[in-house]
Amino acid sequence: MTQACDTRTGLPPEIQHNALLQLLSNSLVLSHTAPYLSCCDVLNLAATSRAFRFLVYHTPQVFRRLELSNIKSAQFDIDAIDRGGEIWYNVQNDENLTEDDFYSGPLRGVFSNLRRLNILRDVQVLCLDGLSVTAELVHDILIDPAFSVRILSIRDVKNMNEGKLCGTLKYACRDSRPEGTPRLKGLYVFGSKDSAPGRMPASESRSPSLVSPTGLAASWNNRSQKALTAALAEEAEAWYARRGSQFAPHRIKAEWASTLVACAGIIAFDSVLCTGPRHFNSPAWGSVNIDALNAASGSPASASVPHFNVATHSLAGCASCGSAPEGWTVWGEDEFTSRRGASARRTSGSSTTNIGRFPLLAPPPMHSSSLEVAMCPTGQSVRTRVPYASRGKQQKAQFIPRCFDCIRDRYCAGCHRWWCESCYIGPFASSPGGHAGGHAAAADLVSNPSPDTNAASVNDGGGAIYKVRDGMCADGRCSLQQP
Template sequence: MTQTCESHNALPIEIQHSALLQLLANSLVLSQTAPYLSCYDVLNLAATARAFRFLVYHTPDVFRRLDLGNVKTAQFEIDSLDRGGETWRNVQLDENVTEDDFYSGPLRGIFSSLRRLDILRDVQVLSLDGLSVTADLVHDILIDPSFSVRILSLRGVKNMNERKLRGALQYACRESRPEGMPRLKGLYLFGPKDTTLSPAPREESRSPSPTSPGRTSAAWNNQSQKALTAAPAEEPEAWYVRRGDQFPARISPEWGSTLVACAGVIAFDSVLCTGPRHFNSPAWGTVNIEALNAASSAAETNVPHFAVATHSLGGCASCGAAPEGWTVWGEEATPRRDSEGRRTNGSCVPDLARFPLLAPPPMHSANIRVAMLPTGQTLRSRLPFIPKGKQEKARFIPRCFDCIRDRYCSGCHKWWCESCYIGPRASSPGGVPGLHSGPDSVSNPFPSTGVASVNDSIFAACKIRDGVCADGTCSLQQT
């Protein structure tokens, strides 16, 4: 390939220009290539000649995926409005400028330019990771008809008022919303920004002009070669492969009700916890919540009705499953049941709420199911030519921290479900209604009053101590 690139660069500039134009005139080649290029490279290509400018600005797929995270004009370098002093002497502001206008100024300027060029409506996958983004700007993306964004990434953004953002999302997903609104179907919000490789220094071109066809052609050849040879370090896929905590930062409990309000309308890079303590769980009503609370070591046992899942788990270390069952890609939701085991009406959860968005956002599609698709799986539940049971299932158990407290090892990710293990304050024998015994179960610690007897011997049957396996068998001991 290197020899081919060298021979191509040896051709006259006019021939290189024509060959590149003919290649990119193929809409399939252009749509598959453009997402891998930065905005800087695409705009440089459009500046080389009128033919390239027409090709770039009149092909919708070129700007279908737009990542502004590395755009210099989108950066916000002022830390705070309250700093004052020398910072403010270098900034000219109108008296009517609001705080939102100030923090979202760089992005609003870019969107205004894209709107004038009539390409803002072509953007369907928009990444604003690490930039200064306000809740009012997100509100505009949700309701402004000039935006056609279907997948939005806001990971690691600055100056975001989460309370106002939750209000904007709930308002956009209200039952009385206009038909077809909001256009946004997926929101990356809780996860970390994608890691990128450090760009290699660019080779000098034979042409002195930075926007000449020869320089552009050589740069594209260089980019193609690096894309084929460079292999970035891949982390295990979130949720389905990587077990344990999925997010670097704490998630506010108020986000649980927001995910409920957006269920079936907007998907997130997390899902609701399905533990039996929550109303949305298929196992709600099948375990004794009071007994679990009494056996917990936490002083505060007031678990919210809905919570955002932060951990991905495998099967219970004793029974290999969980009271609520698995979340399996391609399978229908497990219907909710009442305390007597009967199905409840309207219990099936839509796919937009069951499966999380997987990072990074899709390169060549704005389909929300493509953004959720686990590696090695298909959009359809099972390929027709693969026998049933032969295709490996992608599955996980989503839980919040409150539902794995005292029952999860942060070292080896082993855990015990509510049916097999009650909690660390279990001490006296008996039977707890609603808790089923497992092969490694702990007898009910409560007398008829339902109150646990707390003493020094109650920790003898603990499964977890100080966050790791109490028996010392954890593969990664706590340091």
């Protein structure tokens, strides 16, 4: 009896089944394919036959990266499940159910199922963007031996107490922590969650046709085309290519600065500390007079200056001198990327004491759990050598990280030009009627101020000379470019 053939390929289903099995038996092909599939799709593949089940469950790389953002059972929407408030009312009367149990219940249920299937231990990159994630759940991910997560993404999550989360991270990175802990090395928390290129709608991913290997192969081809289209339409890469604000306004709370300081060299984040000369961690600390800066900008001399602050803006060089007092953050010209000596290693991984210098870049890596891969800019080598970069054979990826306090009245949001403290002290620095002591103090601000020949300044008629007013160039040339 002649076997029925697929009209698209002309091959019997058994031959197609074996061909796909042989293809995925190559661990390199399987490890590079699995991250583009949802957890449900991979489990559907394992359910097609014993051979596929053995292949999926006995290949650790299959679940090295796990994204739960699109899993229906992991969602938590109180408006959808409790319009009248009956469930929450019953929870309040249940003395055995804590607030954390209620809000993290869906995810804890998913983790329990994954632990039972011996999948959870293989997950090294975990994406929980947009889900209901509590600080207690992150604490469990940090300390529970069942987890081996090295890179965690919790952007745009719900029901998160950021104060508790900061306390959890500080405790995990304390000096008296057990050796080899925490296992977590990278945390995406400040940025916005990514779209899901190449993902199929939930209704399509549950289609019975995906149960067959033939249907899965056709869907993968469709997804690869969608992923390519989405990749071509992606915006410029954060920090190194996209200038200006990197996060939504007022997104980062003040306690995060001390958290980044406490986690320096242990856990990296998708932002870094501001390197402006107003902060203790800056290479240019002490090179400027803070009181003079405040006086020259019209602020009280006693204005509070935070010791540390999280960078929110990526800048190019100063419009006048082309650099900044603290210099550039350059990929490939630092100990972390050019030399990883044994004395700089930690027993729990390849992290060094300088990992806080570079931000994690979105999206989280697809095929690796390495911090170098997560931080490496597009077009750059993961382990760039200093001599190679300095010869000009590879264009340098560089930026200047600043917080808003360090670019206030110095940065134009329209054209992204800005002026550093050495080139532009402030509008009242040369004003005869400015703040008392402002002109005298500004004279001692820098020893050799750079001449400003690249931008026009505007005199307000009272002696104050502005380069930036209300966040735009004072000459009005960028009024139509403001986003």
